[in-house]
Amino acid sequence: MQATFTVNKSDNDAAPPIRPYSEQEQPVASRYRDDGHLPDNELFIRRTFDENPQAGCKLLFQLYYKPMCTHAVRFVYSKEIAEDLVSDVFYTFWNTQAFKSVNRSFRAYLFRSVRNSAYNYLANEFRKSAPLDSAGHQVVAQSDGPESITCYNELYGKIDELVASLPPQCRNAFILHRFEGKRAKEIASQMDVSVRTIEVHIAKALATLRDGLKNQWLIVPLTLWLQNWAETLL
Amino acid sequence: MTPADHKALLFAHFANKTTPLQCRMIDEWLKDEANQERYYAWLVEWENQLPIYQPELETPLARFENHMKTHSVEGVQEPAAEVTEISIETASRANFGWMAAAAVFVLLALGGWLNRSRLFYQTYQTAYGExxxxRLTDGSTVTLNAHSSLRVPRFGFGIRSREVDLSGEAFFAMQHRADDQKFIVQTPNGFNVIVHGTEFNVSARTHRANVMLHKGSIQMDYALGNTRQQLMLKPGDVVTMNRHSHPQLRHHVWTQPYLAWKDHRFIFDHMTLTDFGQLVTDTYGLRVEIASPTLARRTLVGSLQATSVDELLQTVSELFDLSVVRQANSVILKEKE
Structure with a gap:
């Protein structure tokens, strides 16, 4: 079945001169095929993009929206914020026609983008000083170094750790408020305490996060900044 | 390590269950770009296997599709004819959307400009006979006579100044301010009344304009030729403004006739029937015709209470032994035959 896609590439003479996927893409895809356990369904999507970018974007959205949301929520700890960030990534993807210049997988591109957005969101929320130049707008790193890939895992690991370290009632209130998006009033009646107590819990949790994450903001942006800087030079 | 081992390691890493040494190993492994692709593919697989929650897909997808439709991007190549047609349609729809938005904006701006008087001023109006x-925000009270309007600024009234616009007739009972802030009544008849904490009546009718000071002190500011003139009033003073002549100031006037309207009373102190006709016109919006000049010169003395124009006309006609012919918007007063 997958063989048909490689055929499709070579025999299509009438294809537009710029095809979204390049020659280098093939070996990667073939390596996945060799692994046997990673069917690269993005090839379907690439074909769709050739014919109708809108349909291609729709397929990507259907395929990756959910995992992107559940991933982003590990950083921002809020369903609502996570979903907004993911939607924004897709809107930007469409508006800037980024799909034309993606030379690796869409999946990698989209996940890098959403991690970046989540990072910037957190940095804006929890960093006391003004964000670095990169935080103001969405930085979509085309390729980020191996260092920063694992840094993102460490970042949400750190956040989990900090939330886990909160006293049970405080943690509970924070999760209900932030993750579930419930109002302090609702939580107060659910937990049978005063609204003021809930507000104190939430404030305490946020302060713990701010304090616990204060050393995080240098690691990732510096590497990103260096990459952006390097890209502008190239 | 087999690919399966790497996958297991990565899954542990996603769950933050790797040791620093294992992380270092992953970092090394990620230096191969192909492995980065693998990393993201496994990340998706992991997220799909163990989602923290189930995001709802349909609504955001519909919104995204709608966004793509309305934000059709220039230069998107769409070889299929059918698709091209759709893109033209969406493009024109997008343009229409912008045009509509621009039109709405222009209309709103124009509406705001035309309605700026309504935006910035609260206008109180009374109908004929009402x-x-x-009660103004500074504590002052204004009683509006029939067919009158008072315009009060919505913003900043009583903060820097107190200025109102009056047409028609009103009785003002001002709240005096500790800082002696002025209260100014502007009229379309070319005079303003500057108030220093007081009670007074301003009448700014088309044919009759006067100011009667009941209590306190007021200052009148009026145009005489090209200059502005000031006039201080003492209680009991009445200034009558005529369009082309000097204002006439009379002292120690019997003030009740000027205030009686507040209680639906009319006090006539030698008022000619012509003036009475004008009063009826100002108060009830009825055009009054007086049949003969002799009749027009007759004067009224006395007071009466009337809550409607019919009541008023009936009483006056009985007094003068007149016949009243009432039509839709006009009244003819004539001597009985």
């Missing part, structure tokens, strides 16, 4: 008492 009187109404208004």
């Amino acid at each position: 009187t109404r008492t208004i």
Whole structure:
């Protein structure tokens, strides 16, 4: 079945001169095929993009929206914020026609983008000083170094750790408020305490996060900044 | 390590269950770009296997599709004819959307400009025959006589100044301010009344304009030729403004006739029937015709209470032994035959 896609590439003479996927893409895809356990369904999507970018974007959205949301929520700890960030990534993807210049997988591109957005969101929320130049707008790193890939895992690991370290009632209130998006009033009646107590819990949790994450903001942006800087030079 | 081992390691890493040494190993492994692709593919697989929650897909997808439709991007190549047609349609729809938005904006701006008087001023109006008492935010009260309007600024009234616009007739009972802030009544008849904490009546009708000071002190500011003139009033003073002549100031006037309207009373102190006709016109919006000049010169003395124009006309006609011919918007007063 997958063989048909490689055929499709070579025999299509009438294809537009710029095809979204390049020659280098093939070996990667073939390596996945060799692994046997990673069917690269993005090839379907690439074909769709050739014919109708809108349909291609729709397929990507259907395929990756959910995992992107559940991933982003590990950083921002809020369903609502996570979903907004993911939607924004897709809107930007469409508006800037980024799909034309993606030379690796869409999946990698989209996940890098959403991690970046989540990072910037957190940095804006929890960093006391003004964000670095990169935080103001969405930085979509085309390729980020191996260092920063694992840094993102460490970042949400750190956040989990900090939330886990909160006293049970405080943690509970924070999760209900932030993750579930419930109002302090609702939580107060659910937990049978005063609204003021809930507000104190939430404030305490946020302060713990701010304090616990204060050393995080240098690691990732510096590497990103260096990459952006390097890209502008190239 | 087999790919399966790497996958297991990565899954542990996603769950933050790797040791620093294992992380270092992953970092090394990620230096191969192909492995980065693998990393993201496994990340998706992991997220799909163990989602923290189930995001709802349909609504955001519909919104995204709608966004793509309305934000059709220039230069998107769409070889299929059918698709091209759709893109033209969406493009024109997008343009229409912008045009509509621009049109709405222009209309709003124009509406705001035309309605700026409504935006910035609160206007109190009374119909013919109606009187109404208004309490202003500074504590002053204004009683509007029939067919009158008072315009009060919505913003900043009583903060820097107190200025109102009056047409028609009103009785003002001002709240005096500790800082002696002025209260200014502007009229379309070319005079303003500057108030220093007081009670007074301003009449700014088309044919009759006067100011009667009941209590306190007021200052009148009026145009004489090209200059502005000031006049200080003492209680009991009445200034009558005529369009082309000097204002006439009379002292120690019997003030009740000027205030009686507040209680639906009419006090006539040698008022000619012509003036009475004008009063009826100002108060009830009826055009009054007086049949003969002799009749027009007759004067009224006395007071009466009337809550409607019919009541008023009936009483006056009985007094003068007149016949009243009432039509839709006009009244003819003539001597009985």
